[in-house]
Amino acid sequence: MTSVIETSGLTKTYGPVRALDSLSLSIPRGGVYGVLGPNGAGKSTLFRILLGLIRPTAGEVRVMGQHTGDPAVTRRMGSMIETPRYPPYLTARQALRWLALAHGMGAEAETDRWLDRVGLSEAADRKVRGFSVGMMQRLGVAAALMTRPDLVILDEPTSGMDPPGIQEMRALIRSLADDDGVTIILASHQLLEVQRVCDRVAILNRGKLAAEGKVSDLTASGERLRLAATPLAKVMAVLGERGSVQDDAVMAAVPRAEAPALLRALIEQGVDIDEARWVGADLESVFMTETSSVEGGRP
Numbered sequence: 125m126t127s128v129i130e131t132s133g134l135t136k137t138y139g140p141v142r143a144l145d146s147l148s149l150s151i152p153r154g155g156v157y158g159v160l161g162p163n164g165a166g167k168s169t170l171f172r173i174l175l176g177l178i179r180p181t182a183g184e185v186r187v188m189g190q191h192t193g194d195p196a197v198t199r200r201m202g203s204m205i206e207t208p209r210y211p212p213y214l215t216a217r218q219a220l221r222w223l224a225l226a227h228g229m230g231a232e233a234e235t236d237r238w239l240d241r242v243g244l245s246e247a248a249d250r251k252v253r254g255f256s257v258g259m260m261q262r263l264g265v266a267a268a269l270m271t272r273p274d275l276v277i278l279d280e281p282t283s284g285m286d287p288p289g290i291q292e293m294r295a296l297i298r299s300l301a302d303d304d305g306v307t308i309i310l311a312s313h314q315l316l317e318v319q320r321v322c323d324r325v326a327i328l329n330r331g332k333l334a335a336e337g338k339v340s341d342l343t344a345s346g347e348r349l350r351l352a353a354t355p356l357a358k359v360m361a362v363l364g365e366r367g368s369v370q371d372d373a374v375m376a377a378v379p380r381a382e383a384p385a386l387l388r389a390l391i392e393q394g395v396d397i398d399e400a401r402w403v404g405a406d407l408e409s410v411f412m413t414e415t416s417s418v419e420g421g422r423p
């Protein structure tokens with residue numbers, strides 16, 4: 125696995141607050157990588173360090189093998205860290221051209237193509253003053269992509285968007301990763317969206333790495349055997365603490381290898397089994413498990 129980001133013991137303190145606490149992380153090149161965590165977990169701090177906007181207090185960080193802030197690396201990165209702001213009297217097209225000039229780019233910036241790609245073609249000649257938050261986010265993404273970066277960092281790219289906008293953004297992010305070979309790193313609180321779009325995720329909690337891995341592995345590790353069976357009391361008697369009742373069924377926390385023996389035991393006890401199927405955990409339940417064990421409550 126080639127890494128695009130490597131951090132080791134990365135720490136950032138603000139007075140008594142440890143925004144990042146000895147974070148060691150390796151983000152692979154290619155694909156879509158999600159950085160998750162409750163408010164104050166350190167996501168934006170990590171992104172600001174990666175972009176060379178702030179310096180860590182301690183630890184190591186490499187972006188595409190180089191030190192952060194190196195102009196050669198910065199040129200290969202695009203980002204949208206907050207809802208972007210542009211001079212309100214510019215149209216979307218003018219705003220992108222203005223940014224292209226600031227990057228020393230001319231026609232090669234293909235501003236119209238990027239406006240089209242983020243679904244803003246029809247609004248290209250409207251002043252950004254009247255843009256919704258979602259439209260500003262799309263324009264910000266177009267600006268981040270226009271320089272043809274190898275790595276794009278997006279902080280909450282779908283915040284303020286309506287469901288069709290979120291769906292379009294998801295398709296755009298996937299196509300950038302799959303068709304253009306861009307590595308995308310994004311932070312989001314919309315866990316269902318993250319589950320749909322990301323290949324891997326890191327879950328931060330109070331500046332530390334709480335969990336990391338492929339979305340499919342993280343969700344599979346929390347899978348349960350859902351048993352629609354009667355009587356429920358007998359099922360629970362066999363399962364003990366490994367069972368919990370949910371919507372007229374029992375969710376059994378058993379490894380796959382133990383399932384046949386469990387089903388035999390249930391039948392021997394006179395249980396009627398209508399259905400037995402594996403149910404994967406969703407990212408939300410993984411997130412809640414990994415971030416719930418904090419002292420002192422939420423910041």
Ligand SMILES: Nc1ncnc2c1ncn2[C@@H]1O[C@H](COP(=O)(O)OP(=O)(O)OP(=O)(O)O)[C@@H](O)[C@H]1O
Nearest residue numbers: 138141143161162163164165166167168169170423
């Ligand atoms: N410039 C700063 N000065 C002081 N404290 C800061 C500063 N920036 C961040 N912090 C603190 O560092 C911690 C991590 O903040 P950060 O913004 O990185 O979290 P986050 O995961 O991005 O949160 P959110 O989901 O709310 O955006 C928080 O406790 C925050 O209050």
